[in-house]
Amino acid sequence: MRQNKKYPSKRQEKSLTYKVEDPTELLPFLLKVMANRSRNSVKSILSRGQVTVNNHIETKYNYRLQPGQTVTILKNKAAVKESTFIGMSILYEDGDIIVVKKDAGLLSIATKKEKKKTVYHQLMDYVRRENSQRRIYVVHRLDKETSGVMMFAKNEQVKQALQHAWKENVKERTYVALVEGKLTKDKGTIASRLKESRTHLMYSSGIKNDGLHAITHYHVIQSNKNFSLLEVRLETGRKNQIRVHMQDLGHPVVGDKKYGATGNPIGRLGLHAKVLAFEHPTTGELLRFEADVPKNFFDKVK
Incomplete structure (x- = not known):
């Protein structure tokens, strides 16, 4: 599988944005790009609505990703509470x-x-x-x-x-x-x-x-x-x-x-x-x- 490329976000200090290169499901994709986090941590980020696919909030673990889509992850909940709306x-x-x-x-x-x-x-x-x-x-x-x-x-x-x-x-x-x-x-x-x-x-x-x-x-x-x-x-x-x-x-x-x-x-x-x-x-x-x-x-x- 090709390496997923990371692109700078408009709000780089609050989010990470990735381009999908190969067909896959959302949870495996997130586990790969956030390899430093535990599976439960990644699931929590997903369930809290901190992940968007092409600017569309997605919480389903098995959501099918297609090449060319953009996945954005808001980095931490504290930053979200202070100054960022989700979705x-x-x-x-x-x-x-x-x-x-x-x-x-x-x-x-x-x-x-x-x-x-x-x-x-x-x-x-x-x-x-x-x-x-x-x-x-x-x-x-x-x-x-x-x-x-x-x-x-x-x-x-x-x-x-x-x-x-x-x-x-x-x-x-x-x-x-x-x-x-x-x-x-x-x-x-x-x-x-x-x-x-x-x-x-x-x-x-x-x-x-x-x-x-x-x-x-x-x-x-x-x-x-x-x-x-x-x-x-x-x-x-x-x-x-x-x-x-x-x-x-x-x-x-x-x-x-x-x-x-x-x-x-x-x-x-x-x-x-x-x-x-x-x-x-x-x-x-x-x-x-x-x-x-x-x-x-x-x-x-x-």
Whole structure:
């Protein structure tokens, strides 16, 4: 096996970055590049969410690595606690709101199984460093495997103001979706009524006025015979809306086995929240935030 090359990180004092040269699983790869650490130590680093693959947090020991991928290891937990977020970064902050860029693989909020490796928990720790009484409030969410821009409020009043007038305040909410197959139309609109099954699967109901009205607009950015890269604009914001509508279109989101995808060639869900533009709840100023589309989305449609 060829030697894995180490590349200098942007934050060299806090992380180590390696380029994958040969197909392997994540744990054996980490054990090799961190040969000075015990197996249990390496497992702990992995389970704490301190390892990313192509900027996607990965905690599975048997995650399949492919040549060309980049694996980054945050060096120590103390440094992370002091000055580094795991799987996210702050794009904007003032007295009322915090806007962040979230990586795929990081939960927005806690679940029954995971309480701490979330955007919410990290931001709560962050605001309480300055004042132990402070907290943050969830305004909207992104699925765990969706990357991109999201916003939190810093007080209850702002949260209520944003949620109660979400449709009026949000001026642009644009996603980029990598989907399976080549679309026949370069642009279009999908409208349906979405419902949730007993197994928590969203679907488009065929019954009139049954479920929540959902409208999704799309246009093709680039495509080949296997994949299409779409810009998707939401007119409504329903749970799993894009994922269901892409399945309805016959072109499920890459990696989305829950909604009909046949494979996962990029090792994550092919969905990215690219733009969020809204009127500030206090000042009324129009703010617009954008997160670059992951490079591997474009790589699949070359």
